[in-house]
Amino acid sequence: MAHTGLGTTLVTIQVYLGSQGALDVVGKLLPKLVYVSREKRPGYQHHKKAGAMNALVRCSAVLTNAPFILNLDCDHYINNSNAIREAMCFLMDPQLGKKLCYVQFPQRFDGIDLNDRYANRNIVFFDINMKGLDGIQGPVYVGTGCVFNRQALYGYKPPMSEKLPKLTCDCWPSWCCCCCCGSSRMSKSKSKKTAPEEGRRRAMGGLSLFRKKKKKKNKKGYVAGLEEIEEGLEGYDELEKSPLMSQKGFEKRFGRSPVFITSTIMEDGGLPEGTKHIVVIKEAIHVISCSYEEKTEWGKEIGWIYGSVTEDILTGFKMHCRGWKSVYCTPRRPAFKGSAPINPRIDCTRFSDGRSGL
Numbered sequence: 001m002a003h004t005g006l007g008t009t010l011v012t013i014q015v016y017l018g019s020q021g022a023l024d025v026v027g028k029l030l031p032k033l034v035y036v037s038r039e040k041r042p043g044y045q046h047h048k049k050a051g052a053m054n055a056l057v058r059c060s061a062v063l064t065n066a067p068f069i070l071n072l073d074c075d076h077y078i079n080n081s082n083a084i085r086e087a088m089c090f091l092m093d094p095q096l097g098k099k100l101c102y103v104q105f106p107q108r109f110d111g112i113d114l115n116d117r118y119a120n121r122n123i124v125f126f127d128i129n130m131k132g133l134d135g136i137q138g139p140v141y142v143g144t145g146c147v148f149n150r151q152a153l154y155g156y157k158p159p160m161s162e163k164l165p166k167l168t169c170d171c172w173p174s175w176c177c178c179c180c181c182g183s184s185r186m187s188k189s190k191s192k193k194t195a196p197e198e199g200r201r202r203a204m205g206g207l208s209l210f211r212k213k214k215k216k217k218n219k220k221g222y223v224a225g226l227e228e229i230e231e232g233l234e235g236y237d238e239l240e241k242s243p244l245m246s247q248k249g250f251e252k253r254f255g256r257s258p259v260f261i262t263s264t265i266m267e268d269g270g271l272p273e274g275t276k277h278i279v280v281i282k283e284a285i286h287v288i289s290c291s292y293e294e295k296t297e298w299g300k301e302i303g304w305i306y307g308s309v310t311e312d313i314l315t316g317f318k319m320h321c322r323g324w325k326s327v328y329c330t331p332r333r334p335a336f337k338g339s340a341p342i343n344p345r346i347d348c349t350r351f352s353d354g355r356s357g358l
């Protein structure tokens, strides 16, 4: 039901196919379908679509914690039964997968008139610009037809890759000592990254928690934002902070749900062994209550970002800024389709309704 921002809606969670489940024609258990409606009350911002998405992310983390999330607008549908498989080929790729925040598909529409009078195809954007971006850090997130890596929604950074030998001058690799050995920068960077420290970092699942980059100034006062320095120290700040983060920091970022917080550090998703239904249902209701996000980082640093008419662009940029890459996936048969606005009035109404949360 639409919400005007004035009334009240209560939490609804309906699990279709129930606790017994149901089988498909070949006897396999069908996935459950869960309908979720969050709580809204006067005096509490619901943040429209971005707020709805954040509530869904938390609720699903508590109920199943699947590591990947497909986001589709309510006026879009799946048009290619291989769509999810296409995305998973990237997200589960042994080399590339762990660094990907999302796989974005182009938006395609039904009902476009012969001459595409209302420019629904958006050829320049979807078939030129987005392909170009795919060659850099990846396409922007366009709000629908996108499969996310759940970890990227939580403000974590992508895991670091093994380092290749570094060039210390224009022509020689770092093992060349003729002109560069004794460089304090390099030796500092190397001596800091000792094996036990590296081991501790790995033990943390390679996740960088909430680190603010410190800019280092060199003698001349220039900002020496050299990658080597940053990379040499990578993982240290957060290791020092992580014991403190465990309680207050996590709550400040994610809100006061220990079940949700636990789910965020399970890198491969899933629920802890022995999780009880009654606990998760209670917690699922808690995380979609209207005051849950107060004094947290939801919508500011994590999840779908608030405060813009196009929450999608900001959300994708946040991930790219943290170093994640994205992928543009364009199978021959469109993966998803939406219904095209067929006159300017419909387009304007849809636009203003969507932005005001109707």
Ligand SMILES: O=c1ccn([C@@H]2O[C@H](COP(=O)(O)OP(=O)(O)O[C@H]3O[C@H](CO)[C@@H](O)[C@H](O)[C@H]3O)[C@@H](O)[C@H]2O)c(=O)[nH]1
Pocket (backbone or CB within 6 Å): 048, 049, 052, 072, 073, 074, 075, 142, 143, 144, 309, 310, 311, 312, 313, 350, 351, 353, 354, 355, 356, 357, 358
């Ligand atoms: O209060 C709201 C308003 C919208 N929606 C959802 O947001 C979607 C997008 O809204 P729509 O009115 O369809 O806007 P469009 O302009 O068609 O959407 C494009 O532009 C939006 C803003 O950039 C993106 O969020 C969309 O994914 C993208 O398809 C809808 O389908 C709903 O699923 C909500 O959940 N709550």
Ligand SMILES: [Mn+2]
Pocket (backbone or CB within 6 Å): 073, 075, 338
């Ligand atoms: Mn739409």
